[in-house]
Amino acid sequence: MARPWRVAIVGGGITGLAAAVRLRDRAPTGTEITVYEQSGRLGGKLRTGELAGGPVEFGAESFLMRDPAGGESAAVTLIRRLGLAGSIVHPTVGQAALVVDGGLRPVPGGTLVGVPGDLDRVAAVAQPAAAADRDGGAPLLPPDADVSVGALVRDRLGDEVVDRLVDPMLGGVYAGRADDLSLVTTMPALARAARVQHTLVGAVRAAQAAAPRAPGAPVFGTLAGGLSTLVEAAARESGATIRRDAAVRELHPTPTGWRLTVGPTREPEFVEADAVLLAVPARPAARLLAGPAPEVATAVGGLDYASVALVTMALPEPELPELSGFLVPATEGLLIKASTFFTTKWGHLRRPDGLALVRASVGRYGDETSLQLTDDDLVATVHRELSKVLGTPLPAPVARHVQRWGGALPQYTPGHLGRVAAARTALRAAHPTLALAGAGYDGVGIPVCVRSGETAAEEIITALGGSAA
Template sequence: MVGGGIAGLAAAVRLRDRLPAGARITVYEQSGALGGKLRTGSLAGATVEFGAESFLVRDPAGGDSAAVALARRVGLGDALVHPATGRAALAIGGELRPVPPGTLVGVPGDLAAVAAVARPEPERDHDDGRPLLGPDEDVTVGDLVRRRLGGDVVDRLVDPMLGGVYAGRADQLSLAATMPALARAARTEPTLTGAVRAAQAAAPRPPGGPVFATVTGGMSRLVAAAAEASGAEIRLNAAVRELVPVSGGWRLVVGPARDPELVEVDAVVLALPARPAARLLAGVDVAVGALVGRLDYASVALVSFALPARAAEALPADLSGFLVPAGEGTLIKAATFFTTKWPHLRRPDGTLLVRASIGRYGEEHLLHRSDDELVSAAHRELADLVAGAGGGVPLPEPVASHVQRWGGALPQYTPGHLDRVAAARAALRNAYPTLTLAGAGYDGVGIPVCVRSGETAAEDIVKAWEAARP
């Protein structure tokens, strides 16, 4: 495994389950820690996620998500906890307005349901007797929604929701990659509202239950448990600088150029972001490297606050967080009220934990400020944004804060992304079946998707070995 994020660790666990006893599995991680964007820290004595905070409980077919299955596989099934029921809001015009229910990532099937937040243009969404998209067509989310429902729905609903997940913009993100259910429905339905309703109707409806989960003690527990369950040799601070096909397998060039280590292995899972993966692939197949390397990334910063108990008077008691449309002109694009959202994080002394997210694609210059400047700006904006909901009570200064920067963290899937990934994988499968790709750069963001990506990459290698047996 080249890459020790959750995709690489999930691949290692799956290989451990599928390979004969005694098989040697090694995870090479360039940094000094496993987990990638899963990182648990401490703030004012409280456990806080400095990266991804939760994962979906269900998969698209309605069963347990791959993240839930992995947690159970590594002995953390009893450590899963769920958020309290709470509402999310949109910060519009100085007010926190509830996110309308029933949308598909902000795209409404019922225009009346979003009237309090946005002004749809229903006359645009006429039935002209043919599907919205051709069989293989992919467009940006913004292009389709603007064309059918107008810019207000994009700017006030869809864009902030996509920004919260991808730190990207609706006018640049692929519909097929970010909203696959809607893309499928758009290939048969003649109206966008009809496509939303069709996509929602086609989704499995498991009986009740929570939507999200996390791990008590933090996501880093899942990372550590997966590493242990894999039985892999973990090599930290071990950058793989070159990948060379050799007879019967691969040669890895690991470590500094002045003193490289040469390692020969039977197979490789590249569980790396697209850019470093493309650099390694360029020495194997230039065309594949170019396909993978086209993916760009957004950078973000997460500013966490520990606020004194009296901050409860300033914060909206019934909200788990809010999103901010880009047009509002704030540095903050989202905030999460951790101790409202997650009951297990509530402190006996009443300390409140809040996290603000900063950074959209194309706004990397805003992250060039110092940590102190980001903390000050985020706190000031947070105070302004919650002022109305908190009855005008000033938001007190934090007792502690932390800034986590994630450079190049979130993939920006432009139209055609899925086709490019499929072409890259097909080329590797034909020429180098023991080299596979895994991770968010290929299959989507979110912990369950990354886990499934790693497991699929591992299965592909097992199939390649089985096919090669005499």
């Protein structure tokens, strides 16, 4: 009788846990799955905490309900698989604002991550250079080409659209700048349309038409019990052995698979596995790949990351607008790059005691000196800037929390997906039972990370001889 497979997953974030669930569902019965997490906590950037006696997210707060093609997102599918669909809730307030010239203006509708499909609708925020978006008789983007989002939009619609709309929206997601971020990676639907359409406005409209949203259909969701319930359910349903505080330090190929060196240098543990799935950020992955696949390690290790801090305050009965929050263009000169009014946006978090939970995000790629401030100084600065933007002094917080995420958000420069594809092809050719997954390769957001983990799990199953299904 054949020996059961042994699969090691390095990384206990949602990517690694989604991979473990997929392996449990699709791999042959008896497959031994072990998840190694170097910290004492599963979930990666999914972390539900408590502030002033109530729940709050200290990391990611929501997931997209749909995938780019218009179907159910991978996050929603996993949530259904885990029996948590009944816990999905949606924002009760969806309107957000932009800070423009020191004041709040509603985020205009009809845009694709800030890129307008109707120039008139964004005129109150930014004046597009409409004359530049002429039909030149050829598609905007040649086949297989990639450019930065900022380069394309500046060329077609001018600086104001980038600085006041696109840049703050991308900054809110990636903590990066539109002029540095890959169009193909961060806005794939627009990139596909740009290979056919001759104008940027036409490309936006085509991308929107390709994935229509039913009127009133929610864009975002979260779980009433907090996103940590997703982490807990995935760990439980995977049936995997979970090893916390277990750093994998080295990875060596063997005649039958892999040998992992786990734990401290003075007391290493050596573990044998038939396959390994690396679900860790690019730099830790590169260190593990340095021995078995040095060229892949070099390619993977070149990815850079931005660090951010999330400052959450519990404010007694503040005067807040009926908004989900606001985004701040870098040109406004504020430390804050985005803010969320949690107890306004999410009705299930509203409290009878009148406390409001407000969170602000701090830190932009290439300008992270603000993160060197102490927690007290960060809170004081955020409180002062919020009061300034809202035009009214906010009450002193009764509780606050500062969550620092060092090296949290990948920065995808043009050509990123091509480089990742080449690295994976080389890795697959040399070591088919070693796979890469995670935000560093495929994009940010819970659905993308879930899909990345599941895809890598399928690759492992194929390499080991096929699924039981």
